[in-house]
Amino acid sequence: MSKIRVYELAKELNVSSKDLINLLMDEFSIEVKNHMSVIEDEDAELIKELLGGSSDSSSEDGEKKTIVDEYEDELAEELNKGVRKKKKTKKQLEQEEIERNAEAASGVIEIGETITVKELSEKLGKPSNDVIRTLIFTGVMAALNQEIDFNTAEKVCEKYEVLVARKEENNELEEFEEEVEASEENLEKRPPIVTVMGHVDHGKTSLLDAIRHAKVTVGEAGGITQHIGAYTVTLNGEKITFLDTPGHEAFTAMRARGAQVTDIVILVVAADDGIMPQTKEAINHCKAAGVPMIVAINKIDRPGANIDRVKQELTEHGLVAEDWGGDTICVPVSAKTGENLESLLEMVILTSEMQELQADPNRKGKGTVIEAKLDKGRGAVASLLIQNGTLNVGDSILVGSTYGRIRAMFDDKGKKIKSAGPSIPVEVLGLSEVPAAGDRFVVVKDEKTARNMAESRKEKIRTESHQSSNRVSLEDLYSQIQEGKVKELSIVVKADVQGSVEAIKQSLEKLSTDDIKVRVIHGAVGAITETDVTLGAASNAIVIGFNVRPDNNAVAQAEKDSVEIKTYRIIYDAIEDVKSAMIGMLDPEYKEVVNGKAEVRMTYKISNVGTIAGCYVIDGKIVRSSEIRVIRDGIVIFESKLASLKRFKDDAKEVARGYECGLSVEKFNDLKEGDIIESYSMEAIKRKEL
Template identity: 75%
Template sequence: MSKVKVYELAKELNLSSADLIELLKKEFNVVAKNHMSVIEDEDAELIKELISEGTISSEKTIVDEYEDMLAEEVNKGNKKKKKTRKQLEAEAAAAAAANSLEVVEINETIMVKDLAEKINKSSAELIKELMFCGVMAGMNQEIDFETAKKVCEKFEIIAEKIEQNDELDDLIIEDSEESLEKRPPIVAVMGHVDHGKTSLLDAIRKEKVTESEAGGITQHIGAYTVTLNGEDITFLDTPGHEAFTSMRARGAQITDIVILVVAADDGIMPQTKEAISHCKAADVPMIVAINKIDKEGANIDRVKQELTEYGLVAEDWGGDTICVPVSAKKGIGIENVLEMVILTAEMLELKANPNRNANGTVIEAKLDKGRGPVASLLVQTGTLSVGDSILVGTTYGRIRAMFDDTGKKIKTAGPSIPVEVLGLSEVPAAGDRFNQVEDEKTARNMAEKRKEKLKNESFSSSHRVSLEGLYNQIKEGTVKELSIIVKADVQGSVEAIKQSLEKLSTDDVKVRVIHGAVGAITETDITLASASNAIVIGFNVRPDGNAVAASERDGVEIKTYRIIYDAIEDVKSAMIGMLEPEYKEVVLGTAEVRETYKISSVGTIAGCYVTEGKIVRNSDVRVIRDGIVIFETTLSSLKRFKDDVKEVKSGYECGLSLDKFNDMKAGDLIEAYTVEAIERKEL
């Protein structure tokens, strides 16, 4: 429904904004705060009609007000305050002009010279005002909307943002309840390595898919459909929790149910815990498959007991988590797992409209030398057919061929059906959404607009939460919940930090630890943090190389501490706007210990290979063993062959000894770093 601003309607009715606001309140019980408030178009039309018919009084117009003022001034005896008719008429004209302020429409970003043309000012004037606002920009540089709005206000001009709606929004159809039909559930299998995820999938495939169709499915498309008692179930082969969460980070919530595989002889392991955290963050129902019940040492009750520690209570223990004992190797309990999936799907009432334009998600994609870009798509709504034009993320294409999960050519695919398609212009990213559009030209135009929008978004500052900027974001209302991932060297520290941080919650912002585990900070943690807009806190642990690269790429903040109270105080100080970071740690390089030599007069000498950066003499170092920081000290000596050297760069070998530490072992990492004083830029 279209809307109109108060000052626009006031101008049309020859009213002052104040009179119109009073009229709205008295006659229509509509509260408008100021001249920029909006009212529904229907109300505006009704007001016009009633005023024209004389049904309601329009009060005094701006002209009436100034005629009264003129009479009052003329009749005053005080000559000092008396104004001429000409002066009053000039004031009336100025007031009328102020009541109809000039409005300009601006995109998310705009070049300075283009804005100058829009508001009929010179570029020099505009640049001068920008400087007063603290922004240094030349005439050919872009500024964001908020900056442009502030500058326009200086010239008494109202700036309005042009909503950059994706044209695809016009194609979104609200499906009526009658048009919805039952669809198969989409299931992902997750769990710890070697707990039997692949074995379970193989057992399901062997039992429910014919042998002629079974070959090469996993490698072919990354998803397949099985049938039980006439009910279809779609399984995703690819999602480990990294893929699962990276898809969620792109807004693609494609999984309806997760089967969590836990080995009966092993129990809850680190990756199991990570999988539980990811599923809870995504709010996806879980079915626990307790695998390997045929093995010696299997203890189903122990697994159920461990699950309660993560808020998952088995149904037979009075909870609501479905637990199914299975043996993938011997084929025991496979039917029960599938039946529980179908039962859970019935409770979820999964439905979709097959009689409309198709949309869905990219499961995976690749560039094939012979066939070009190839994408595996999961249709979620509508029916996709050969010849359809689709928009996929920032790419597009017309479907030339379509294959099902067995590699067989098909012509159409309905909701929850995975297909492989040819005909896209570029390789899309896993997790990208696809939508069917009218024709290829429309798809191309939309793809170009999306690319432009992404460019503009990258121009804007990142909205990732950080401790340094947390207070400002709380004040602006952009942060209501601070999500944190905690990694520590021992479980006791994880629980202590978790409980202490969650106690810091206030009315303004809630602190929530979405995942806590023992071990080094990994790329998986960064992926979860990126999807959940969280920060990562490490206690006595360090991020690995992949994690550091991923954090820089995704803009995720990693904070590491040696003292628990420092972590708690930093978060607390950030929440009340008092965080004062004074120093920044800069990692110089990492060396791997290859061999150690004990010399009686010197101590332990480590023969090392520098893997990253450089090792500098007399620098601070930390010894890392299995991702855990075991000692911090300084470098006491650094040699190349027999010579003392100032530094050793990546790719070279060296010998080194540490101050007050001789327990170095082969495989340890020696991380050299320095601490630099930095000037505060925020708060």
């Protein structure tokens, strides 16, 4: 038989159905509703064996008796006697079991980030009721199966005079790293991974398309079929993988997440245009990442092309062309005519050979997510770049805080494949959720392991979100230097004019000492933008603004990434703050608090009064008694106080977000539509003890 009813088993064992139901539910954790419920044959045989009700021969009974421990014998004895007080008996037996395990719980016990109350009581060798009582006295209400954190568990253990050690959780990624180091003899050459950057309209997309048409889509019907954010081309038997990213913002955003996927950067500069603001940004982002650059001087087919001028401008940013005695490879190309495309690819292969890029294709795959989306018909679709090992269909993978089993895999041309090696981009199906671009993935032994690790990571992310980030700031810079956390202070400088950028940059870099080096990784003219904050997050840098302000997106991003933005009106103050922070003497007495912002929608000129601005409060509130600054195109043009603030005809102390108001600024009448009026106050803060 495969199943048996409770009353039938009770009859065979010569006990009451009620006692048998209590035994099944309390001691064997088998859910039983009534005497008509069915239980599995395997469970029934086990119960018969333990209670001596088995139909086996008497000679076998004696043998089985030897493998039944005292705890099970007592259960059988209590049941056969018909004892009704099951709760008391269970409690006594539980206490005996705890006492038997008490010796194992002596000494030092290991606890992870969290532990259930039941597990803690077992490790301590104490009754769960006592542990719960101790938790209540420490101010924590927790049930038997509820989890408590390490610090709470440590307090409980102190009450019982038991030492606690934090259990190191297995990090699958670290295990894989060790595996890579241990298999150096299996290393083989891998294709380089290339990212194309440059200023808008300098021909990045045209260059990529030209390479694809020349090397990928020759003879293909229907044109370009690449949709996965990366593709591979072949030149003289050598493969090159191109990342089709939107530019340096995406490059740095991925780097901010810890994904250093690019081996080589191709910097595209138009021969008829030269170095532009975004080109300069791309150069600084590459330098911060420490990735080798190849400059592709594009549009050489145009009449106004001047290759030497581009090379001259590159020298201003520390890039000297090889034919000028430097070490920067410069290749004049034309995406339109296809001129020198092969030379460009040859330089990429040459640079990759100098780097000696290697990977082990025999190990389990690992890499990074390039793109991810939710497809209506296929579910979560992720584009992965394999950086080491081989990825196969059927592999269970852990991707960031999500997981899955690869159901299907496609290459960059949309063809179905079964496996892919290092530096090969693929599109996979089978993930439980859509991962984030820049998330790292590893292959694990099975889907259950992947799911458990993904859940653990989600919990860790939730925990970490409540804790402060360890970003560098001027206030705690000295303590971080003393602890050895900071050896280099990276700074992003934004100012209203180029002269100020250069002056601040040179002055700050002169502050470098033996203990810490000050390095300005990016300096530019204009308002502090989201891109500046992203670069600051990726490089653990401080953003300093001189006569400029951050836009709303930059402020939100800075709060999210815990990047410090400091704004100044006097260069000397900026230099003194950094200098004071480095020697541990920084002692700010006032902190600027922004109350709100209003946008000028219309202006009125009134004789004997001046210019009145009709404004709409777009953020926070405008306070009548506060200081204000006038911002035009992200640059502070005037600072003063409000001469008047009115709602309709009535004077107002403050006007909240979403309301209109009229205002005038003391000693300033050049208000224009589109100007931003920022209301702020200086808040006194206590002196810090160092």
